[in-house]
Amino acid sequence: MLPNIPSPGKSSSALIALRQLRTQGVDFFFANGGTDFPPIAEAFAQAGREEVAVPRPMVIPHENLAVAMAHGVYMVSGRMQAVMLHVNVGSANAINALLDAGRDDTPVLLMAGRSPYSEHGHEGTRTRYIHWAQEMFDQAGMLREAVKWDYELHLPDQAAEAVARAAQVALSVPRGPVYLTLPRDVIARDVENGAPIAPLAPNPAPQPDAAGIETLARWIGEAKRPLIVTAAAGRTREGFEALDRFAAARGIPVTAFHPRFLNCATDNPWFAGFDPAPYLRETDLLIALDCDVPWVPAVQEPPAGAKIVHVGVDPAFTRYPMRTFRSDLAIAGEAAPVLGALEERLGSGSGPTRAAPGGKASEAEPGETISPEYLSRCIGEAIDADTIVVNEYPLRLEHCPRTRPGTYFGLSAAGGLGWGLPAALGAKLAAPDRLVVATLGDGAYIFANPTACHWVGEAHDLPVLTIVFNNSLYGAVRNSTKAMYGNGHAAEDGWRMLAELEPSPAFERLVEASGGKGYRVEDVEALPGVLAEAVRTVRGGRQALVNVICRY
Numbered sequence: 001m002l003p004n005i006p007s008p009g010k011s012s013s014a015l016i017a018l019r020q021l022r023t024q025g026v027d028f029f030f031a032n033g034g035t036d037f038p039p040i041a042e043a044f045a046q047a048g049r050e051e052v053a054v055p056r057p058m059v060i061p062h063e064n065l066a067v068a069m070a071h072g073v074y075m076v077s078g079r080m081q082a083v084m085l086h087v088n089v090g091s092a093n094a095i096n097a098l099l100d101a102g103r104d105d106t107p108v109l110l111m112a113g114r115s116p117y118s119e120h121g122h123e124g125t126r127t128r129y130i131h132w133a134q135e136m137f138d139q140a141g142m143l144r145e146a147v148k149w150d151y152e153l154h155l156p157d158q159a160a161e162a163v164a165r166a167a168q169v170a171l172s173v174p175r176g177p178v179y180l181t182l183p184r185d186v187i188a189r190d191v192e193n194g195a196p197i198a199p200l201a202p203n204p205a206p207q208p209d210a211a212g213i214e215t216l217a218r219w220i221g222e223a224k225r226p227l228i229v230t231a232a233a234g235r236t237r238e239g240f241e242a243l244d245r246f247a248a249a250r251g252i253p254v255t256a257f258h259p260r261f262l263n264c265a266t267d268n269p270w271f272a273g274f275d276p277a278p279y280l281r282e283t284d285l286l287i288a289l290d291c292d293v294p295w296v297p298a299v300q301e302p303p304a305g306a307k308i309v310h311v312g313v314d315p316a317f318t319r320y321p322m323r324t325f326r327s328d329l330a331i332a333g334e335a336a337p338v339l340g341a342l343e344e345r346l347g348s349g350s351g352p353t354r355a356a357p358g359g360k361a362s363e364a365e366p367g368e369t370i371s372p373e374y375l376s377r378c379i380g381e382a383i384d385a386d387t388i389v390v391n392e393y394p395l396r397l398e399h400c401p402r403t404r405p406g407t408y409f410g411l412s413a414a415g416g417l418g419w420g421l422p423a424a425l426g427a428k429l430a431a432p433d434r435l436v437v438a439t440l441g442d443g444a445y446i447f448a449n450p451t452a453c454h455w456v457g458e459a460h461d462l463p464v465l466t467i468v469f470n471n472s473l474y475g476a477v478r479n480s481t482k483a484m485y486g487n488g489h490a491a492e493d494g495w496r497m498l499a500e501l502e503p504s505p506a507f508e509r510l511v512e513a514s515g516g517k518g519y520r521v522e523d524v525e526a527l528p529g530v531l532a533e534a535v536r537t538v539r540g541g542r543q544a545l546v547n548v549i550c551r552y
Contacts, residue, residue, distance in 0.1 A: 009192075009193055010190035010191060010192055010193060011043075011046070011190065011191065011193050012039055012042065012043055012046075012156075012187065012188060012189065012190055012191075013039075013153070013156035013157070013159040013186060013187040013188070013189055013190075013191055014039035014040050014042070014043040014159075014182075014187040014188065015043035015046055015047060015052070015054075016159040016160050016191060017043075017111075017153075017159040017160070017162070017163050017182070017187065018040070018043050018044065018047060018054040018055065019047070019052060019053065019054055019160075019196055020159065020160040020163040020164060020196050020197070021054065021055050021082050021109070021163055022053045022054050022055055022196075023196040023197070023198075023199065024080075024109075024163065024164065024167040024199050025079055025080070025199070026055045026079075026080065026081055026082045026109065026167075027055055027056060027073070027079060027081060028055055028056050028058055028069075028070070028073060028081045028082070028429065029054070029055040029056065029057045029058065029081075029082050029083075029084065030058050030060045030066040030067075030069055030070055030081065030082070030083045030084075031057055031058065031059055031060065031066070031083075031084050031085075032059070032060055032061060032062065032063050032066055032084075032085050032086060032090055033059075033084070033085075033086055033113075034086030034087060034089075034090065034113065035086075035113075035128045035130060035131065035184075036086060036087050036112075036113020036114065036115070036182075036183075036184045037084075037086070037113060038124070038184070038188075039124060039184060039187045039188040040084065040187070044057050055081075055082060058460060059459070060452075060456060061452045061455060061456070062093070062449045062452040063085050063090050063091075063093035063094040063097070064093060064094060064096055064097045064418050064422065064448075064449065065097075065422040065425075065448070065449060065452050065453060065456065066083045066085065066094070066097075066422075067083050067094045067097035067098055067101065067108055067110065067177075067422075068097045068100065068418070068419045068422030068423045068426065069081075069422050069423070069425050069426035069429065069456075070082070070083050070101075070108045070426060071097065071100065071101050071104070071106050071108065071419070071422075071423050071426060072390070072409075072422065072423035072424060072425060072426020072427040072428075072429070072430070073426040073427070073429055073430045074106050074107065074108070074426075075104075075106065075261075075409050075423070075426075075427065076388065076406065076426070076427045076430035076431050077430040077431075078236075079430075080107040080108065080109060080167065080170055080171060081108065081109070081426075082108075082109045082110075082111065083108060083109070083110045083111065084110075084111040084112065084113070084182075085110070085111070085112045085113075086112070086113060087112060087113045087114055087115060087134045087139070088112075088114075088134055088136050088139050088142070089134065090112060090113075091110075091112045091139065091142065091143060091179075092142060092143075094110065094143075095142070095143050095146055096416040096417075096418065097416060097418075097419065097422070098110065098143055098146040098147060098177050099146050099412075099414040099416050100411070100412035100414045100415075100416040100419050101176065101177045101412070102146050102147065102148075102176050102177055102319075102414065103412045103413045103414035104232075104260060104412040104413065104414070105173075105174045105175045105176060105232075105235075105313075106175065106176065106177070106412075107170035107171050107175040107176060107177065107178075108170070108177040108178075109163075109166050109167060109170055109177075109178060109180070110147070110177055110178065110179050110180070111179075111180045111181070111182055112139070112179070112180075112181055112182070113181075113182055113183070113184055114135070114139055114152065114181045114182065114183040114184070115131045115132070115134045115135035115183070115184070116131060116183060116184045116185040117183055117185055117186075118185050122185045122188075122189075123185060123188045123189055124183075124184040124185035124186075124187070124188030124189070125185050139152075139181055140152070140179055140181060143179060144179075146177065147176065147177045147178050147179045148169055148170065148172075148176040148177065148178055149165075149166065149169040149170070149178040149179070150178065150179040150180070150181070151165070151166065151179075151180055151181070152180075152181040152182075152183070153180065153181065153182050153183065153186050153187065154186065155186075156186050156187065156189040156190075156191050157191040157192070159187065159191070160194075160196055160197050161197065162180060163180070164197050164199060164200050165200065166178045166180045167199060167200070167202075168199070168200035168201070168202050169202075170202075171202035172202040172203035173202070173203055173204060173205045173206070173313045174313050174314050174319075205313050205333060205334045205337075206313060206332040206333055207333060207337065208331050208332070208333035208337055208338045208341050209331060209332065209333075210341075212329060212330070212331040213331065213338070213341045213342060213345055214345065215329055216287070216309055216329060216331065216342060217342055217345040217346050219285050219307055219309070219329075220250065220252070220285065220342070220346065221346070222285075223284050223285035223307075224284055225279075225282050225283050225284050225285070226250075226252045226253075226283065226284070226285040226286075226287065227252070227253055227255065227272075227276065227279045227280065227283040227285070227286050227287070228243070228247065228252055228253070228254045228255070228287045228289050229254075229255050229256075229257050229276045229280075229286060229287070229288050229289070229291050229294040229295070230243065230254065230255075230256055230257070230259070230263045230264075230288075230289040230290055230291050230335075231256065231257055231258055231259055231260055231261075231263075231290060231291045231292060231293070231413070232259070232260050232261055232263070232290040232291070233261075233263045233264075233289045233290045233335040234259075234261035234262045234263035234264070234335075234405055235260075235261050235290065235335075236334070236335075236336065236405075237405040237406060238334075238335075238336035239263075239290070239334065239335035239336045240261075240262065240263060240264070240405035240406075241336075241405065242335055242336040242339040242340060243263055243264050243289070243335060243339060244264050244265050244268055245339075245343075246339045246342065246343060247264060247268060247270040247271070248268060248269065248270050248352075249343070249352075250346070250352065251270065251352025251354045251356070252270065252287075253270055253271075253272035253279055253356075253357045254268070254270055254271050254272060255272045255273055255274065255275065255276040255279060256271075256273075256274050256397075257274065257275070257276050257291065257293070257294060257295075258293065258410070258413070259274065259397070259408075259410055260409065260410045260411070260412065260413070261408065261409060261410070262402045262404070262405060262406070262407055262408035265402070265403040265404075266397070266398070266401045266402055266403060267401060267403055269356040269357075270352075270356055270357065271357075272357040273357075273398060274397060274398060276294070276295060277295075277299075277300055279357070280295055280300055280301075280302055281300065281302075281303070282303070283302055283303070283306050284303070284305065284306050284307065285306065285307050285309070286302050286306055286307070286308050286309070287309045287311060288308070288309065288310045288311065288312075288315075288325070289311045289312070289335055289338075290311065290312045290313075290334075290335055291310075291312075292317050292320065292323070292413055293325075293413075294310075294325060295325075297325070301326075302326070307328045307329070308325070308326045308327055308328050308329075309327075309328065309329045309330070309331065310325070310327050310329075310330045310331070311330075311331045311333065311335070311338050312332070312333075312334075312335075313332060313333065313334060314332070315327075315330040315331060315332055316330060363377065363399075364376065364377040364396070364399045366524045366525070366527075367524065368524070369522075369524065369550075369551050370521070370522070370524055370527060370548055370549065370550045370551075371550070371552060372394055372395075372396055372469055372550055372552050373396050373399050374399075374524070374527075375467075375469060375527065375548055375550055376395050376396035376397070376398075376399040376400045377399040377400065378527050378528050378531055379395070379400050379437065379439065379467060379531065380399065380400035380401055381528065382528070382531040382532055382534075382535050383435060383437060383535065384435070385402075385403055385404050385407070386404065386407065386434060386435075387407060387434065387435040387436070387437060388406070388407055388408075388409070388424075388427050388428075388431060388434055388435070388436045388437070389402065389407060389408050389409070389437050389439060390409050390420050390421075390423050390424040390427055390436065390437070390438045390439070391408065391409070391410050391411070391420065391438075391439045391440075392410075392411050392417070392419055392420030392421075392438070392439070392440045392441065392444040393411060393440070393441050393444060393475065393476070394439060394440065394441045394469035394475070394550075395439040395469075409423065409427070415476075417443065417444050417447035417448075418444065418447030418448040418449065419444075419448075420438050420439070420440045420444055420445075420448065421438045421440060421445065421448040421450065421453045421464070421466055422448060422453060423438075424436050424437070424438035424464045424466075425453060425456055425457060425460075425462050425464055428462045428463070428464050429460070429462055432462075435465070435535065435538060435539060436464045436465070437464070437465045437466075437467060438464055438465070438466045438467070439467050439469065440466065440467070440468055440469070441468070441469050441470075441471070441474075441475055442468055442469070442470040442471065442472060442473075442501060442504060442507070443473070443474045443475070443501060445466070445468050445507060446501075450507070450510050450511075451510060451513070451514075454510060454511050454513065454514035454516060454543065454545075455514050457511075457514060457516065457543040458514040458515045458516070458543065461541075462543070463516075463538045463541055463542055463543040463544075464538065464543055465534055465535060465537075465538040465543075465544050465545075465546070466511065466543075466544070466545040466546070467531075467534075467545075467546045467548060468507050468545065468546065468547050468548060469548060469550045470504055470507065470547055470548055470549050470550055471550050471551055471552050472500070472501045472502045472503075472504045473496055473499040473500055473501050473502075474498075474499040474501065475499075477498055477499035478494070478495045478496060478499040479495075481495045481497065481498075481499070482495040506520070506547070507545060507547040508520045508545055508546075508547040510545070511543060511544065511545040514543070515542065515543070516542060516543035516544055516545060517534070517537045517542055517543075517544045517545075518544070518545050518547070519533070519534055519544065519545070519546045519547065520546075520547045520549070521546060521547070521548050521549070522548075522549040527548070530546060531546060534546050
């Protein structure tokens with residue numbers, strides 16, 4: 001049903017754009033504004049007075065936070081959201097989060113103002129000193145590689161069409177962010193009222209090729225040691241359920257390599273953990289299912305005679321400049337339809353003829369200090385099966401069982417830090433009745449602009465539990481240095497060169513500045529009790545943070 005429109009006459013181009021956003025199914029308008037925003041502010045005020053249906057406006061005091069919140073809403077609800085930022089400088093601040101969304105096939109309709117074209121004589125013309133210095137020859141150029149499409153609105157009466165086109169491209173498979181620039185003196189102009197235009201149908205996911213399915217089914221029947229490696233098959237509930245069922249029915253081990261979603265229940269007997277290496281060296285059929293990096297060639301490769309199959313909506317990952325993994329067969333399609341077609345082709349059969357993989361992770365026991373493995377185990381014991389966990393690096397998922405789809409989300413393959421806590425806030429916005437936990441390294445927490453995040457938690461009533469694995473360093477820097485120079489000079493200080501984050505701030509106090517409850521824990525025995533209390537705090541409607549001193 002199309003939303004209400006203003007009374008006959010004229011409305012600003014800004015109001016027309018907002019009205020079209022709601023028609024596209026956009027629920028939230030995450031805004032971090034500036035001198036380009038007066039027409040938008042006026043349009044929201046008019047919409048409220050005239051009961052015109054528009055997205056809910058939300059002030060978000062950092063651009064990375066705004067885009068990652070939109071990302072978080074989408075990953076839980078499947079509904080694209082809108083963000084609007086301040087001209088070029090605001091757009092620049094958002095590029096990190098845009099890279100995350102782009103590599104994670106996440107649609108975000110990003111808009112930004114632009115310095116007015118006119119220096120005088122027009123509604124919305126330049127009236128501030130900054131309007132000259134903030135103008136660029138090509139504002140979209142700085143983020144063009146992070147988005148699928150960009151456009152600048154030139155005609156005020158084309159606002160609805162521009163929004164509809166932006167949404168169509170963002171939602172076309174593979175999905176991703178788009179960028180629409182809105183000059184102030186264009187969106188300030190009045191245009192004739194009219195009904196919003198119907199959303200434009202996006203390109204759907206490709207249907208799996210029958211010949212490809214036939215070939216893969218035959219190869220599965222012939223294989224003695226097949227292996228599925230995935231990163232994102234669980235992007236949808238249907239994908240999770242299809243993989244969980246297919247692996248058990250066919251007796252094929254599944255490994256989740258750098259997973260960004262929960263792809264298979266961790267208690268499925270055919271789930272083989274998070275490292276494909278033990279199976280990779282012996283496989284004769286490897287199925288890379290929605291997996292951009294199924295192995296690291298410099299470390300290990302499948303046997304020369306193994307057949308390699310890539311499956312996904314873009315199985316060649318054509319947006320990656322260099323990616324040359326062996327490929328004997330590519331099947332374009334989403335996980336659920338492809339696995340469903342394979343099930344149909346293979347028939348019921350007699351069930352697995354192989355033994356389920358062993359070698360599941362042993363239970364993490366408490367030591368003299370808190371280890372990330374034990375902390376992960378304690379988190380798993382403190383939450384329930386329906387809790388949403390948003391992880392930016394440190395959680396050891398093998399020690400924190402997850403069995404239901406949509407209960408685990410990991411950082412995008414782009415690796416732009418500062419995503420976890422903002423995405424958790426977006427997840428809470430999409431699922432207000434569920435417990436949401438953000439597990440972060442201390443570096444990732446700093447990157448998240450925590451003051452802005454905790455302000456949003458209080459201002460918009462989004463109580464999230466933040467758990468910081470605090471080892472006072474950048475783990476990615478240390479681990480990479482250790483891998484390259486295991487016996488080098490950097491080993492003398494434990495590879496902490498350029499990774500050191502001492503002295504560590506009292507993170508637990510930051511959340512208290514925005515009405516939350518902060519905890520600090522160093523004692524192993526105290527950890528379970530502190531986590532249980534923090535969960536109660538959040539379930540009671542108050543955000544909380546646990547700063548866990550975790551030396552590793």
